[in-house]
Amino acid sequence: MSPAENTMLPLRPLRGLFVTGSGTDVGKTVATAALLRALLLANVRVQAIKPVQTGVAPAEARTAPLADARVYAEAVAGLPQAASMQPPTALRCFTLPASPHLAAAREGAHLTCAGLRNDIEARWQSGAADMLLLEGAGGLRVPLNKREDMLDLMAAVGLPVLLVGGNYLGGLNHILLSLDALRHNGLQVAGIVLAPPVDPAAGCPGVDVQAMLADNAAMLRERMQQQGITAPLVELPRLARLDAAGWQTLAERLTPLVGHVLPKCGDCEAEIVRRDHQVIWHPYASAMQPPLLSAVARTRGNRIVLADGRELVDGMSSWWAAVHGYNHPRLMEALHAQAGRMPHVMFGGLTHEPAVALAEKLLQLMPDGLERVFFADSGSVAVEVALKMALQYQQGRGETRRTRFLTPRGGYHGDTFGAMSVCDPVTGMHSLFTAMLPRQIFMERPGCRFDQPFDPASLDDARRNFAEHGAEIAAVILEPVVQGAGGMWFYHPQYLRGLAQLCRDAGALLIFDEIATGFGRTGKMFAAEWAGLSPDILCCGKALTGGVLTLAATACSGEVAQGICGGGNVFMHGPTFMANALACAVACASLELLEEEGWRQRVALLEEGLSKGLARCAGLTGVADVRVLGGIGVVETREPVNAQALQRYFVEHGVWIRPFNRLVYLMPPYISPAEDVERLCSVTAGALSAGVHVQ
Ligand code: PMP
Numbered sequence: 001m002s003p004a005e006n007t008m009l010p011l012r013p014l015r016g017l018f019v020t021g022s023g024t025d026v027g028k029t030v031a032t033a034a035l036l037r038a039l040l041l042a043n044v045r046v047q048a049i050k051p052v053q054t055g056v057a058p059a060e061a062r063t064a065p066l067a068d069a070r071v072y073a074e075a076v077a078g079l080p081q082a083a084s085m086q087p088p089t090a091l092r093c094f095t096l097p098a099s100p101h102l103a104a105a106r107e108g109a110h111l112t113c114a115g116l117r118n119d120i121e122a123r124w125q126s127g128a129a130d131m132l133l134l135e136g137a138g139g140l141r142v143p144l145n146k147r148e149d150m151l152d153l154m155a156a157v158g159l160p161v162l163l164v165g166g167n168y169l170g171g172l173n174h175i176l177l178s179l180d181a182l183r184h185n186g187l188q189v190a191g192i193v194l195a196p197p198v199d200p201a202a203g204c205p206g207v208d209v210q211a212m213l214a215d216n217a218a219m220l221r222e223r224m225q226q227q228g229i230t231a232p233l234v235e236l237p238r239l240a241r242l243d244a245a246g247w248q249t250l251a252e253r254l255t256p257l258v259g260h261v262l263p264k265c266g267d268c269e270a271e272i273v274r275r276d277h278q279v280i281w282h283p284y285a286s287a288m289q290p291p292l293l294s295a296v297a298r299t300r301g302n303r304i305v306l307a308d309g310r311e312l313v314d315g316m317s318s319w320w321a322a323v324h325g326y327n328h329p330r331l332m333e334a335l336h337a338q339a340g341r342m343p344h345v346m347f348g349g350l351t352h353e354p355a356v357a358l359a360e361k362l363l364q365l366m367p368d369g370l371e372r373v374f375f376a377d378s379g380s381v382a383v384e385v386a387l388k389m390a391l392q393y394q395q396g397r398g399e400t401r402r403t404r405f406l407t408p409r410g411g412y413h414g415d416t417f418g419a420m421s422v423c424d425p426v427t428g429m430h431s432l433f434t435a436m437l438p439r440q441i442f443m444e445r446p447g448c449r450f451d452q453p454f455d456p457a458s459l460d461d462a463r464r465n466f467a468e469h470g471a472e473i474a475a476v477i478l479e480p481v482v483q484g485a486g487g488m489w490f491y492h493p494q495y496l497r498g499l500a501q502l503c504r505d506a507g508a509l510l511i512f513d514e515i516a517t518g519f520g521r522t523g524k525m526f527a528a529e530w531a532g533l534s535p536d537i538l539c540c541g542k543a544l545t546g547g548v549l550t551l552a553a554t555a556c557s558g559e560v561a562q563g564i565c566g567g568g569n570v571f572m573h574g575p576t577f578m579a580n581a582l583a584c585a586v587a588c589a590s591l592e593l594l595e596e597e598g599w600r601q602r603v604a605l606l607e608e609g610l611s612k613g614l615a616r617c618a619g620l621t622g623v624a625d626v627r628v629l630g631g632i633g634v635v636e637t638r639e640p641v642n643a644q645a646l647q648r649y650f651v652e653h654g655v656w657i658r659p660f661n662r663l664v665y666l667m668p669p670y671i672s673p674a675e676d677v678e679r680l681c682s683v684t685a686g687a688l689s690a691g692v693h694v695q
Contacts, residue, residue: 013309016132027195033075055097299326322547338585380414523630613681
């Protein structure tokens with residue numbers, strides 16, 4: 001790899017403000033232009049950009065009567081600071097004075113948030129301004145294309161938003177709806193500007209206009225306070241003439257906003273991390289020597305945006321979960337809609353549509369023979385539930401001696417006691433909790449690689465353990481095909497078929513922990529399909545909600561359910577947040593999305609990209625193995641890596657990858673563009689060839 005392949009210029013995080021209106025013709029351009037003047041007067045180096053300008057031919061972007069850039073220029077005319085300002089500009093101009101989607105389509109063009117964001121980013125990076133002033137087109141829900149609106153562009157840019165609203169009869173409604181939409185998209189409100197139209201009481205003769213306008217402002221201030229918005233609300237007067245004095249009046253009115261919109265958070269990432277280090281304990285970390293952290297402000301698609309504005313390409317899917325990327329609109333809609341109906345109710349004695357629909361969908365997707373779903377609130381709890389199911393099943397059959405579990409070494413099933421007892425005894429740190437942990441039976445890990453011919457001898461140790469302990473074994477539990485946190489090891493599916501036969505012969509149940517492997521990650525919907533098998537019990541979680549909320553499920557066969565509940569017995573488990581309605585609604589949407597967005601093809605593309613991209617790691621010194629299966633790419637090193645040095649390097653190079661032990665591994669969201677997968681691979685290879693892992 002050439003050094004250039006792996007160098008990335010440090011990008012300046014975007015800074016600035018997005019100005020939007022509560023509707024069309026509410027005074028947004030005048031407010032933006034006046035704010036531009038106010039900022040220049042405060043000696044802020046600001047560049048005004050209109051991402052999409054309609055009603056203006058490209059050649060007349062700064063001169064046409066409808067060109068906003070012309071209004072900006074008028075507002076700052078004569079100011080000495082304007083001389084050094086980068087000229088206001090419109091990125092995309094279309095002649096038809098209509099909604100951007102329509103105006104663009106007339107000229108055979110297609111606007112996308114990603115494209116516009118890239119153009120904005122390019123302007124920002126190539127200029128020397130301290131902040132951008134971006135002005136939208138019309139209101140928040142003005143379409144850019146069939147799927148995306150102005151609001152999506154605001155969310156993609158992620159800057160604080162200044163809302164300009166018309167102060168007229170009925171205007172309050174539009175402003176409050178706009179505020180709701182901004183909040184639901186996680187956008188910070190930088191302030192509200194109220195601008196009166198020509199006739200604020202049009203169609204309502206006899207109204208005391210001044211009292212009404214004043215009440216609108218008072219009501220809005222009240223609501224802003226209730227919503228925790230500390231930004232100012234500014235009322236602009238209606239001026240008969242917008243000459244230099246008029247612009248100056250408006251700019252002075254907007255001065256309270258200036259202090260508020262100036263980018264002040266240069267070191268807010270460091271500040272969040274500093275506060276974190278005082279009070280928080282992180283996973284598998286010391287409280288005394290706090291771990292290396294990056295503070296995240298937002299996410300979108302396959303990007304993680306840090307509090308200082310830097311963007312990272314995600315290579316982890318937040319530990320297998322965010323398969324659709326982050327903030328997928330369908331998942332967010334499902335969440336908001338369900339929140340409006342019912343966030344949660346107890347599941348004892350009550351049920352609801354999202355839970356029932358989810359259980360039905362899950363059973364359709366899972367291997368045949370699974371008939372009942374028990375919802376749990378995390379993967380570890382789903383494993384506890386599975387273990388308890390197996391124990392109660394064996395008790396129900398009168399097999400009271402069957403109280404132990406057989407499991408391969410190298411497994412990982414969670415951090416609660418039951419789950420921990422079946423994790424690898426060395427990496428699962430059993431020594432710390434020996435006195436408390438049930439003593440399970442461990443067999444050799446499945447030794448036969450996924451990509452090699454099957455070796456029947458790999459089942460010998462399982463056979464030996466059944467011969468020795470068969471009568472004590474309630475069930476075998478394992479992660480099918482891919483052992484995850486215990487080593488990212490891919491083994492031959494035939495091993496599972498042999499093991500299933502041994503279980504049947506010995507009267508033990510077979511439990512598949514598909515918490516990591518479920519929902520397409522290995523190239524099959526569930527990894528059990530590689531072996532053409534149905535386990536007696538199957539656990540899933542992680543990607544179940546597309547990474548939005550915590551939810552897991554344990555499904556079992558009809559025979560297991562009957563075995564437990566025969567003679568009027570009940571299953572003894574019932575978490576408070578069982579079948580949380582928000583999580584179930586999002587999970588239903590996530591499962592629909594998997595199908596609609598063609599997960600199989602996307603995972604195949606990931607496999608192709610990872611195989612190609614990681615191949616260059618194979619020859620590097622200290623690399624023991626490179627393997628890829630579905631959407632999982634692994635580089636295994638000979639010695640444990642310096643995880644902290646690698647993590648720092650990766651963040652500095654714009655990617656999010658978190659290695660552990662002897663593993664640098666990638667499992668990007670399914671929606672990751674090919675060039676981002678390549679970037680993850682090339683930065684990985686760059687780090688390993690530079691020896692960062694052995695620093
Ligand atoms: N089983 C497997 C295979 C897992 O990978 C994990 C999580 N890494 C768990 C169980 C535990 O899930 P959770 O972290 O949601 O408790």
